[in-house]
Amino acid sequence: MNPEVVAFDQLEWSDSPGVEQRLVTRTHHSGELIELPVARIRGAKPGPQFTVISGMHAGEYSGILAAQKLISAITPAELSGTLLVVPVISTRAFMERYMQLNPIDQKEIHFIRPGSPGGTYSDMLIDTLFEVVKDSDYLIDSHAGEMAQALYSWVPVPMWGPEDLREKSLSLARGFSVKYIEPRYDEASIPPLSLAFASVGMANVWVECGKNGVPTEADTAVHFDGYIAALQTVGMLEGEPARPEQEVLKGRRSQINSDMSGVWHPAVKEGDIVEAGQYLGRLTDYFGNTLNDYHSPTRSLVLYYWSNPAINADRRPHGYNWHNGLVSLLELED
Ligand SMILES: [Zn+2]
Structure with missing residues (x-):
């Protein structure tokens, strides 16, 4: 055709x-x-x-x-x-x-x-x-x-x-x-x-x-x-x-974002259930020095995470937080 x-x-x-x-x-x-x-x-x-x-x-x-x-x-x-x-x-x-x-x-x-x-x-x-x-x-x-x-x-x-x-x-x-x-x-x-x-x-x-x-x-x-x-x-x-x-699934969505640019080292996988306070990963500078550690605010399901290490906190066209997103969570009831 x-x-x-x-x-x-x-x-x-x-x-x-x-x-x-x-x-x-x-x-x-x-x-x-x-x-x-x-x-x-x-x-x-x-x-x-x-x-x-x-x-x-x-x-x-x-x-x-x-x-x-x-x-x-x-x-x-x-x-x-x-x-x-x-x-x-x-x-x-x-x-x-x-x-x-x-x-x-x-x-x-x-x-x-x-x-x-x-x-x-x-x-x-x-x-x-x-x-x-x-x-x-x-x-x-x-x-x-x-x-x-x-x-x-x-x-x-x-x-x-x-x-x-x-x-x-x-x-x-x-x-x-x-x-x-x-x-x-x-x-x-x-x-x-x-x-x-x-x-x-x-x-x-x-x-x-x-x-x-x-x-x-x-x-x-x-x-x-x-x-x-x-x-x-x-x-x-x-x-x-x-x-x-x-x-x-019932529960609020939340997204962990970085307010700094750097190299992202995730410590969770998609589909993981993480507890409140659980370590999610860290952001480093180019040399590997830790800039920040990230933890889950609540017991949550990891719907997705950014597996690409490049995190750019300055690139937010129209306010969209795609280049500084780290982990997308759905809060689970206990
Ligand atoms: Zn899509």
Whole structure:
């Protein structure tokens, strides 16, 4: 199939069952081009609209490969409803192998609300994505750990909006073969883009599976199998959805950051449960002299830690603490 290049304001889809692949383009006022790959599979039978997106953070590859696999795996004949797949959102960052932030304006796009296409490049990118997917009933957003990020796989669920929407979002998470799901009730802890999806009635989750920018077959399969289970859950594919054993995480998130630049020596691993006061690691200067020791404030689960030793306390574009983060924790009740 030859994907068709289509300008954002010319985008239209067929009413007949079939598969379409489009590279949606939009030019930012800076002159920089947005290119968003979108596959659409319209099923032979009626049903809801379901969207899978990945590659928001460009080095989170396991979801990207799973989304690609989904495009080729689903046929219109077996599908009830419409499936949209955006395998790579941040194509510019992907091709530059740029970690976590957008290379043009240094923004973290998970924290951007759509609706400001006249803003920076990332504002327009998120607006474009949102406009393409906004009529969906369900959305799964696949993430993983970036090259610098050793992450323990889990599925956060935004528990925001009407009760039935929350229940639908939870049902999307139930098919992922991860140890933990994390319903989030505190609005401030839910990324603004996820809130924007929920605000137009889209049940949604974001899936964190995979680490250090390495797309293993096992992690890719967790994403892919989770999509299939979710499509079965909402009746778009036949079959009984998988319901792997999961534990529900409750507790506040916290992040240990460094206010100094230096070389990070972590002493914990992702998935560890650490006690209050437990040693987490130390920051040294270039020579190995200790600048600071870090300890856990509470009994916590280590969701991820920065496995990359380079810590830069001065690089905080738009206030984002990606380059001075050390450990991301979820507080556990005793
Ligand atoms: Zn991510």
